[in-house]
Amino acid sequence: MIVRPNVNEMVREYVKTYILTNGLAAGDPLPSEAQGAQELGVARGSVRKAVKSLQSLGVIEVRLGYGLFVSPYNFEPLVETVRYGMRFDATTLLELAQVRSFLEYAAIEQAVGRIGPQDIERLEELMQTWQEKSTDHEADAEIDEEFHRVLYGSLNNQTLLKFLEMFWIAFDSLGDDPYIHGPKPPGEDYLDHRAILDAVKAGDHQMTQQLLMKHFVHLQERIQRSLGTTAVQAGS
Numbered sequence: 001m002i003v004r005p006n007v008n009e010m011v012r013e014y015v016k017t018y019i020l021t022n023g024l025a026a027g028d029p030l031p032s033e034a035q036g037a038q039e040l041g042v043a044r045g046s047v048r049k050a051v052k053s054l055q056s057l058g059v060i061e062v063r064l065g066y067g068l069f070v071s072p073y074n075f076e077p078l079v080e081t082v083r084y085g086m087r088f089d090a091t092t093l094l095e096l097a098q099v100r101s102f103l104e105y106a107a108i109e110q111a112v113g114r115i116g117p118q119d120i121e122r123l124e125e126l127m128q129t130w131q132e133k134s135t136d137h138e139a140d141a142e143i144d145e146e147f148h149r150v151l152y153g154s155l156n157n158q159t160l161l162k163f164l165e166m167f168w169i170a171f172d173s174l175g176d177d178p179y180i181h182g183p184k185p186p187g188e189d190y191l192d193h194r195a196i197l198d199a200v201k202a203g204d205h206q207m208t209q210q211l212l213m214k215h216f217v218h219l220q221e222r223i224q225r226s227l228g229t230t231a232v233q234a235g236s
Contacts, residue, residue: 008046008050010040011050012050012053014039015030015054015060016054018030018031019070026071026072026073027069027070027072028070029067031068033047033048033051033068051068058071058076059071075163075165075166079170082096082169082170083170092170093170094224096166096167097167097219100167104148105209108151108208108209108212109205111154111155111200112199112204112205113203114154115151115154115200119150119153119154120201122150123150124197126143127147127190127193127194127197129143140190141171144193145165145168147193149164149165151196151200152164189215192218196211
């Protein structure tokens with residue numbers, strides 16, 4: 001029996017291969033739906049379905065009145081999957097926090113070795129602002145995120161930064177969860193990051209790793225408390 005290839009998959013592979021073969025970059029134009037249909041010998045409706053699929057995956061973007069273009073590389077489809085996963089299974093956030101701790105533990109040694117004076121100065125500015133806004137939990141989250149972004153910026157690894165950003169997007173999606181965003185030991189996050197920065201300034205990557213893990217233990221404990229509360233509410 002001859003198995004005919006799935007038309008949707010064939011069109012998607014055609015578009016991705018076209019992008020790679022021609023060395024296209026984000027924002028570059030792509031052949032129209034009509035051109036693709038003619039090239040592949042398929043119905044234009046089949047191409048349109050494949051285009052919608054590639055658009056949802058973040059491979060291409062459709063500009064009405066202008067045509068098809070290569071999308072910038074982004075993690076938005078993965079972020080959407082994580083958001084759904086958190087609604088489907090609340091333990092997804094805890095697992096994501098664990099993945100984040102693995103990534104940062106592995107990356108921090110090189111970051112400590114490469115970080116420069118300007119980054120250290122920026123981290124000190126963040127800590128000063130954090131201290132001044134110690135009662136503002138929203139500022140807590142924003143400064144925390146920027147701290148880690150600056151800390152790993154010297155690695156010039158955009159994929160790592162995108163993974164970390166994905167965590168923050170997922171974390172923020174919990175809104176006003178009282179166990180995660182609410183009261184916690186006074187200055188816990190500030191003190192964790194103050195100690196981390198002091199270890200970074202001393203060039204001690206082993207101590208920095210230990211302090212990072214301590215910080216992640218605090219974070220995971222808050223998430224676990226939230227999950228426990230969710231389980232109780234679900235069972236009541």
